[in-house]
Amino acid sequence: MYIAFWFISIITVIGALLAVVLRNVVHCVLSLILFFLGIAAHYFLLRADFIGAVQILIYVGAVAVLILFAIMLTRNVTGGEGPREILGGTWWTGTITAALIAAILCWAVSVDRVAGVAPAGAQAKSSVLLIGRILIADWVVPFEAMAVLLTAALIGAVVIALEEVMRRR
Amino acid sequence: MDELVRQQWLIPFFPLVAAAIQSLLKRSQRKLSASLTIGAMSLSCIVALRSFFGTLGGEHHWPFFRNFTWFQFGTTHTQLQLGFILDPLTAAMAAMVTFVGLMIFINATGYMAEDENFTRFFCFMSLFAAAMLGLVVANNLLFFFICWELVGLCSYLLIGFWYFKPSAAAAMKKAFITTRIGDIGFFLGILMLYWQTGTLNLYDHGHGALEQANRLGALTGWWGLSMAGTIAFLLFVGAMGKSAQFPLHVWLPDAMEGPTPVSALIHAATMVAAGVFMVGRMFPLFVACEHDWVMDFVMWIGCFTALFAATIAVAQWDIKRVLAYSTCSQLGFMMMALGAGGLAPGQFHLLTHAFFKALLFLGSGCVIIGTHHEQDMRKMGGLRKYMPITFACYLAGTLALAGVPPFAGFFSKDAVLLATYHRCRLAWGMATFAAFLTAFYMTRQIALVFFGKWRGGEASQRHGQEHHGHGQHGGEPHEVPWNMWLPIAVLSVFALALGWWEHGHHHYLTPDDEMHEEGKVLVMGLSIAVGALGILLGWLIYGRKTMEHADSADPLQATANWLFTPLNRKWYIDEIYEATIIRLTMWLGTAFRFIDKAVVDGILHGVVWLARAISQFFRWVGDELIINGGFDTACESVRESGGLMSKLQSGRVQNYFRVLGLGAAILLVIYFLRLGR
Amino acid sequence: MTIPLGHYLMLSGLLFAIGLGGALTRKNAIIVLIGIEIMFNAGILNLIAFWHYNHFAVLTAQMFAIFAISIAAAESAIGLALVIAVYRYYKSVDVDEMKSLKG
């Protein structure tokens, strides 16, 4: 377990780091996919299989592809970012802020001594079945709201991105 | 009764659904839109009337209410409840709003018949009615506040309905911002009430906010008031904004830029009534702090507004503007009654006033349509012959407003004056004078508009054909179609008859309140006398010898220009605001810019200078070559940071994001430090 | 031989900071969005970790995770659509250049 945890964690962190520091945007997205997969692996490790699969399906299958499409639509398709500076003018303040947040969070975790007990009881036989049940029973209103939200987001995204075409007509 | 409470939610529900459906309609679906609005309002009206008649008979222990949980959050199950209430106040108010609203909607189908944004108009109107009705039936301050703000929003949208007119655009902003100033007070009051009582429900079986009013009255609050007094004061600030009390009255006359049915809806049934209604609704709080100055404050503000607005109304040219200031003045009467401790007179005046002021506004709308969008009274005159039905109805409204005995206004105004008489003689005297002015300016209006000879023709000849006559009609005034005069005819019946109803139901609004009977004869007599005097004087000045031409001087102006001009300019209130508050704001802006330049930049430059100095120092001390470069860069970055600070508001999203992150970091540190303790 | 909860929390804190750093420093709007996605994921990881250690019997945390993932998907779709729209106007995805309020 330890080995798996450390291995996956290192991959995840490397993926995340590369995703924000690499120069080429496409490389960033590829590292982001590595990060997503690492997170999914963590979910499997934490025995949240369903969430893990959903993570891959949505993030790798949809979000990453979406980002790739956005990249293809917003820059000259073959070139890298070119000689231009990739970091904003005052990047160091951002770095300091991020480092500060990291320090605080780690410090909080160590100070707080968050106690977690390893799962005692076995999980329900099929957690997927249970998830389906409560999603339709207890959580049906948020579920429907989410459906509406996703539809609205879909339409909104299409409208925003198609603005040009609409205007041309 | 329980069943009636359970159906209270239907009252705002119908117009809300109508508004929702209409928001999806196409522009061309005018008939559907109008019938939706009117149909929904009729349904609401039926429900409201049912609960109204349900509350009439028998002795009940008011109020009846029904609370339900909206949602809960947190582990301690902090619940947010909403609720509906049914008591005489709500029932009467709901019946009035739905009925008057219905009349206004019917009239609006005629008034707006030629507007191309017909559906948008009715959508907003429905939403407006829904918000107002929601406010009326709310048993919860949160719900109340939501509806309150919705009313504000709708009034903003409707006043600026013709947003392409710059004056309308300005007026909508003015209305919105002015009422918003009051709303800050209201919101603070709500927060304080929640802080003190832990609930936003008004009534909740002894746990509601209003049921704890006496406890709050015993606590010490701020500004030398009891806690109840403090809250009541803050709430009253909100009411001042909404009900256009001095000094927040400035938006109301400008609100005339909207279509006339909107004016009727705002000034009669809904928006301005909301403030008075709120004070009435929260009246237990006001009663609980009777010994503080809050009640007197309410009374004096009301009294002053009543007199002040009445004086301005005397010298206005615009037919709607006169009515607007009249509304202002009448609202002052209501507030004054409430401040004098008379809940029943205040609310009763609110009800009767709603009917006859809606009548007057719709009547003025008819006049405006009949004279082809003319609003200047100087260019009217003699309409009695052209528009007999409108004239008859308008006359009924005028007599009601002037307080002539058999009409509704007489009874309610009399009750208001009587309540004030028992509280404070000076206020009573001022109010009586305001009543005299009311009679005077209404007579002036009638005389200018309906008597004499038609002066519109010459004006339009002189100005060419700039007033687009609608359709095939020429310059002659004409009677309005049935869907416009029918509502005002119905309303005039109420303006005539509503006063009598009060006799039978003396204790309807406040069952346990004893009316003081002493002094009634004096008050009533004087009130009739000043009313008669006002009408007489008005007739003498304006009616006997009417204006000949549209641009000839006002008779009052001719005799007493020193009085007329300040009145016509509304006591220069707008100019005073311009000179004081707006100037102050601009001055503050300048000052802050100076501070920004001098102080902030100064500090930053100081830091840079300090860093430079240190680097100089180290240059003497240490290795020049190595340290030198390092400190130069340090200086550069410090200088850069100075530049960054002065460019704080750069529009760069990442900068904002950074500040957000830093703020989050600081909050986290504080949180964990506290947690550690 | 179990991993302490603190490890997961620290990991997610670290990932969050990395995402934040990316979102704060990079000029490319798409990478800013990527940073935001990383922060989202770090948060959800936190959620699942707490679920695994403290509330294993109930699935509320998984529900939250599902909804959070859905919202993140919607958010990224809208965000990217905005980036494309902005790109059409500015011919650039540099967040430093998107600073005027008027279009």
Place this chain on the structure above:
Amino acid sequence: METIYQLLRSAFAKASDAVLLAVAIAVPILFIVAVYPLIFAYTTLVERKALGRVQNRYGPNRVGRWGILQPIADGLKLVIKEDIVPRSADKFVHFLAPVIAVIPSLLLFAVVPIAPGLVPVNLNIGILFAFAVSTASVLALFMGGWASRNKFSLLGAMRAVAQVVSYEVPMVLAAVAVVMAAGSLSTLGIIKAQSHGFANIGGWFVWRPWGFVGFVLFTIGAMAESARTPFDIPEAESEIIAGYHTEYSGFKFALFQLGEYLAAIAMAGITVTMFLGGYLGPGSGPGFLGGLISAFWFFTKLAAMILLNIWIRGTWPRVRVDQLMGFAWKILLPMSIINIVAVGIWYYVHSRPLAWTISTLLLVLAVAVLSKLNASGTIEKRTYRYAG
């Protein structure tokens, strides 16, 4: 995996747990890595032969009898060919793409059961896992196309991504219908839900109206997802040379082919599992003999599905890009949603004849309406402006 472990346990009672576990894990992996690529190899042969017959020629018949050694020869040829990497290519990604192309395809087989209890990994989210993994294959295509620094490659990659993402949606929705019917995401559970009925055949979902529609939808989706003709827009030679693998040669090219065919085979396997009863057939069941018969039925159905693929490839023209997207979004997607409704009705209505009538009517109506709505209108008589 569990089944193998149990078998080993009973055979070698004294062996240590860890070793048995390791063997139990290794056996399915070896099976996947050995058997399916073999199937792939001979699929190419069969495909070439079958296409040859369709096009009235022989197909490969020189290397070994009936060309039986042709795949091996092809493989050898590809291995010894020069590996060319374009100079301006993104070397690392260019190298990574074919590798990644194979991985999801192999992972897909992890949830395909071949006999009762004989599934490499019995995940309780089996189908979800399959879809999650299959979406990852699109990344390989994109990486390959993008890293090549070639316009045609990139165009092919973009086409591939758009196509796969679009067809994913109706495919998943078609699978949702099955999942609703079976009440399980596990592949074994889905097969179990089809196990009743006459001779283990009557229970197959494909015999239900919604199952048949779902089968058709899923097959089309699977074909598009693995970019097979008539949906091979991403590598349409007449338009963009060879699409995303234009710049690949040698073994990398072979890996792309491997990934593509393995994905097609795995999708066929999942289709079989979901609609055709998986390993179910007359005589299938637990036990050694039953297991053998089950495996026989599974591979027979798999072969049938592959042949169906080849048959379609040989006889259908390639669709145009706009038709492709329109087909996914305007026909397949509404159809799959209506299919879900049909399943709901099927289980809501208790009377079987009534359920049959209603769902059949609904689906037929949907097909009629959708084809009416999407009819492209009459083709006008062609007029010649310049000639004649």
